[in-house]
Amino acid sequence: MKHPEPVQQVKYRRDTALQTLVGAIPYAQFIGIRFERHGDELTAVLPFDESLIGNPILPALHGGVIASFLEVAAIVELSWAMLWKELESGRLSAESMAQNMPRLPKTIDFTIDFLRTGLPRDAYARARVNRSGRRYASVHVEAWQDNRTRLFAQATGHFLMPPAAENPSGKA
Amino acid sequence: MSQPDPHSFISALPFARALGMRLEAISAGEARISMDWDARFVGDPATGVIHGGAVSALMDTCGGAAVMSYPGATTTATIDLRIDYMRASTPGQRITARAVCYHVTRNVAFVRATAHDDDSENPVATASGAFTFDHVKKVSK
Numbered sequence: 001m002k003h004p005e006p007v008q009q010v011k012y013r014r015d016t017a018l019q020t021l022v023g024a025i026p027y028a029q030f031i032g033i034r035f036e037r038h039g040d041e042l043t044a045v046l047p048f049d050e051s052l053i054g055n056p057i058l059p060a061l062h063g064g065v066i067a068s069f070l071e072v073a074a075i076v077e078l079s080w081a082m083l084w085k086e087l088e089s090g091r092l093s094a095e096s097m098a099q100n101m102p103r104l105p106k107t108i109d110f111t112i113d114f115l116r117t118g119l120p121r122d123a124y125a126r127a128r129v130n131r132s133g134r135r136y137a138s139v140h141v142e143a144w145q146d147n148r149t150r151l152f153a154q155a156t157g158h159f160l161m162p163p164a165a166e167n168p169s170g171k172a
Numbered sequence: 173m174s175q176p177d178p179h180s181f182i183s184a185l186p187f188a189r190a191l192g193m194r195l196e197a198i199s200a201g202e203a204r205i206s207m208d209w210d211a212r213f214v215g216d217p218a219t220g221v222i223h224g225g226a227v228s229a230l231m232d233t234c235g236g237a238a239v240m241s242y243p244g245a246t247t248t249a250t251i252d253l254r255i256d257y258m259r260a261s262t263p264g265q266r267i268t269a270r271a272v273c274y275h276v277t278r279n280v281a282f283v284r285a286t287a288h289d290d291d292s293e294n295p296v297a298t299a300s301g302a303f304t305f306d307h308v309k310k311v312s313k
Contacts, residue, residue, distance in 0.1 A: 027223035030212040053186040054233075055249075062187035063236070063250040064229020071225040075215075104216050107224040111254040 016094035017087050018042075021079055024101050028072045031065065035076060040084055044073035044125040053120065061118025066143065070125055070155040071110055074139040077127035078105050078159055103162035105137060110157040118152055119145055135161055188233050191226060195237065201273040203237035205230060208266050220263030224297075227287055228255050230269045231299040235283040238271035239303045242281060246306045251280070253301035261296040265289035273303075281305040 014037060022028055022035055031052070036043045046052075046069045054062025083102060086092035092102075125143040132138075136158060143153045182188055182195045182205070191213065196204040207213075207230050215223030232250055239248040261267055271285035285299040 024217055025223070026212055026214040026217065027226055031225075051186050051190045054188070056184055056186065060249075062185060062229065063232040063253070064191075064225070065187050067228035067232060067253065067255075068223070068225025071228065072223070101218060103218060106260075107255075107257050109254065109256045110224060110228065111252065112228070112250075113252050114250045117249070 013087065013094060017083065017092075017097055018080065020094050020097045020101075021083065022076060025072065025076075025104075027068070028076075031068055031072070033069060033072050040080070042073075042077055042080055042126070044069065044076065044127075046123040046125070048121050048123075054118075058117060059120050061120070061123070063112075063114060063118075066114065066118050066123075066153045067110070067112045067155070069123060070112060070127075070141045070143055070153060071107065071157065073125040073143075074110075074127045074141050074155065074157050075105060075107070075159070077141075078129055078132065078137055078139055081129050081132065082161070105159040105161050108136075108158040108160055110155060112153060112155040114153055116150070116152040121145055123152070124148075132161070134164065137161055182233070182237065185233065187229065191229055193230065193233055196268065198237060198241050201238055201242040202271070203234050203241055204268060204270045205234040205237060206266050206268040209261075209264050214263075219260060221260040222263075222267065224255070224257055227257070227261070227267065227297050228253070228299075230267060231255055231271070231285050231287060231297065232301075234269040234271040235273075235285050235299065235301050235303060238273040238283055238285075239276075239281040239305065242273045242276055242305075244307050245276075245281070246308055247304075248281065248306070249304045251302040251304060253299060255297055255299045257297050258295050261287075261289045262291070267296060268292075271299075276305050278307075279305055 127141040213226040269287040281303040
């Protein structure tokens with residue numbers, strides 16, 4: 001009988017791969033976005049910072065910060081879903097990812113609903129891939145601050161998937 | 173509240189400052205804002221292309237500025253914004269957004285915007301959005 005993989009090894013592989021993916025997006029670092037992982041489920045976290053303010057009188061997060069946060073959350077979720085199978089099957093390792101970063105999906109369009117003022121505190125977002133084909137994908141993102149059920153923004157975006165030849169699955 | 177000064181409008185926004193946005197032109201209901209290429213704004217290091225989120229931030233700021241410059245406007249906030257990404261912007265080149273507030277109602281302002289790099293014939297992205305619109309209150313003495 002095959003022994004299950006030690007839990008530390010599983011966590012190390014997944015966390016390293018996620019850090020490598022997020023670390024490869026300079027703009028995500030610039031805004032300060034990080035990701036928390038439970039199994040394959042990701043939550044994007046945007047810690048509050050004064051530089052993220054758009055309206056200093058209210059004060060409120062800049063609409064552009066919110067749009068950026070949601071778009072980063074969508075791209076990372078989509079990439080993560082794309083890489084997960086490769087990673088778990090052993091066809092891709094975090095180390096090989098670091099050396100040869102898989103190409104990321106490209107945004108075709110992105111529509112943001114600003115439901116409430118973004119308060120000067122931490123924000124969270126979770127994205128759901130509603131459809132992911134060989135060429136196109138549709139992703140929905142929800143963002144909240146204090147209450148999970150009181151969204152302050154949501155967005156839907158369409159993405160062009162990287163060509164299969166450039167996917168790690170295209171390699172032996 | 174009096175008609176706001178559009179120049180201070182930009183410099184008063186910490187995040188617009190963080191992205192190095194510059195107000196190039198402003199007139200009634202129209203605005204032009206630019207943003208230099210910066211390695212920190214890159215979305216995919218393999219290509220050096222600016223992240224869509226940074227372009228969204230530029231479009232949103234420019235749309236807001238167009239609304240604020242509309243005669244009688246006081247404050248505004250984005251209700252929704254749709255961005256279409258036509259092509260990757262060229263790494264190293266400045267991106268300039270132009271926004272027009274083409275219609276306002278009692279409560280809503282409608283905005284269209286385009287963004288381009290050095291090749292001004294081929295937009296990098298276009299956007300359309302709805303913003304809240306508040307009028308200057310008529311004061312009777």
